[in-house]
Amino acid sequence: MTKLWAGRTEAETAKLADDFNSSISFDSRMARQDITGSMAHAAMLGAKGIITQDEADALIDGLHTILDDLSSGALHIDPAAEDIHMFVEQVLTERLGDVGKKLHTARSRNDQVALDFRMYLRDEIDELTALTKALAAVVCDKAEEYKAAIMPGYTHLQRAQPITFGHQLMAYAMMLLRDLGRLEDCRRRLNISPIGCCALAGTTYDTDRELEAGKLGFDGICLNSIDGVSDRDFAVELCAALSIEMMHLSRFAEELILWSSWEFQFIELPDAYTTGSSIMPQKKNPDMAELVRGKTGRVYGDLMGILTVLKGLPLAYNKDMQEDKEGVFDACDTAKMCLEVMAGMLPGMKAKTDRMLKAASEGFINATDFADYLVTKGLPFRSAYKISGAMVAKCIREGRTLEDLSLEEYKKASPLIEADIYEAIDLRNCVQKRVSAGGTSVQSVEKQIDTVRDVLNS
Numbered sequence: 001m002t003k004l005w006a007g008r009t010e011a012e013t014a015k016l017a018d019d020f021n022s023s024i025s026f027d028s029r030m031a032r033q034d035i036t037g038s039m040a041h042a043a044m045l046g047a048k049g050i051i052t053q054d055e056a057d058a059l060i061d062g063l064h065t066i067l068d069d070l071s072s073g074a075l076h077i078d079p080a081a082e083d084i085h086m087f088v089e090q091v092l093t094e095r096l097g098d099v100g101k102k103l104h105t106a107r108s109r110n111d112q113v114a115l116d117f118r119m120y121l122r123d124e125i126d127e128l129t130a131l132t133k134a135l136a137a138v139v140c141d142k143a144e145e146y147k148a149a150i151m152p153g154y155t156h157l158q159r160a161q162p163i164t165f166g167h168q169l170m171a172y173a174m175m176l177l178r179d180l181g182r183l184e185d186c187r188r189r190l191n192i193s194p195i196g197c198c199a200l201a202g203t204t205y206d207t208d209r210e211l212e213a214g215k216l217g218f219d220g221i222c223l224n225s226i227d228g229v230s231d232r233d234f235a236v237e238l239c240a241a242l243s244i245e246m247m248h249l250s251r252f253a254e255e256l257i258l259w260s261s262w263e264f265q266f267i268e269l270p271d272a273y274t275t276g277s278s279i280m281p282q283k284k285n286p287d288m289a290e291l292v293r294g295k296t297g298r299v300y301g302d303l304m305g306i307l308t309v310l311k312g313l314p315l316a317y318n319k320d321m322q323e324d325k326e327g328v329f330d331a332c333d334t335a336k337m338c339l340e341v342m343a344g345m346l347p348g349m350k351a352k353t354d355r356m357l358k359a360a361s362e363g364f365i366n367a368t369d370f371a372d373y374l375v376t377k378g379l380p381f382r383s384a385y386k387i388s389g390a391m392v393a394k395c396i397r398e399g400r401t402l403e404d405l406s407l408e409e410y411k412k413a414s415p416l417i418e419a420d421i422y423e424a425i426d427l428r429n430c431v432q433k434r435v436s437a438g439g440t441s442v443q444s445v446e447k448q449i450d451t452v453r454d455v456l457n458s
């Protein structure tokens, strides 16, 4: 088949070269964006008198029909076509004759592919935003359900201080809020139109780039045509934002895996999101959470992939840039799936609050509160810390807890200690007293939930 771009060459390209060169297997995803972009281009050409209004109308009608035929299945994408841009133009020309050949006036595939890619990723960002919001809403609901459920908070994976399960869950909601911010930020920088930059140097035709950009919902135009066709920062930024979001999901997934282990037994994941073992009948495996953790690796890979493709590329367009899409598509697909799975799994997650409380009662996690108690009685914190540490050591030696010690034993450690020590080290009070902003008290967690919900509803 003679290529639309066969200008100076005479011999046919090798079949192997055609296959190697082709990107239709993955860029056909951008068919809708390509056709929509072409409609705006035809309209601009007509409005500026570069082609006649009748020609513009014919092109727009023809493009509409292609879009309809593709969605109804009447038209199939030809896997032998070089890319989606060539395919659409070829079909249009087959259907309309010479008018079809006018569509590519005052543009190049270089600005066309940059346009399509931005439009496609803009739609992806909108979907990712909706899914991230949906997950954050589910996390808020769970946090509300367990806002008073006491569990040990950890540092170094050692029991540290009493917190509530709701508080721990809200930490993940905060991460998701930042993820939303990054998606929004990325969308803002992405939403600038490259169409009209043409091959690299702009065009001699009297085009109206703003008009075309406005029709396609862009906030402005790329101000330098060389940058316009060579910039893929938006794709890198999206992969980076998704890598961070996946890192969050992976940490969350890891905790779900730990908490659902027999060693912790803090939560029970819903049957619908776990699997059994083909050999060990007792097993309930957190496969979905593990896959979320595992798939994080491929999204990081996608980020490294695009950064590496772009590294050292001279300006402006180079064919290397055709390698920009698959990884970014994969990052979007993967993140969307993981967000949906997490949002599907969490509502059915049940906390074993008695196990959590028991674990909280066993690790001396009220030792800080004991020290704080002595501070309220007038001791400097460092001295109070020493006494509390010594009492913990005594309890460990004797196999007891701070709650078990008698008032006499306490008084021996410090005459400042009175009967109200028991109230001070009661786990519920330890949690409730942490009223500092962002802290673990029920009212503070309620405030966090309200704040996140306000952002999600805004």
Ligand code: ARG
Binding pocket: 023, 027, 083, 109, 110, 113, 317, 319, 321, 322, 323
């Ligand atoms: N399929 C190409 C890509 O994805 C389209 C742009 C090709 N431009 C060119 N001058 N060869 O990057």
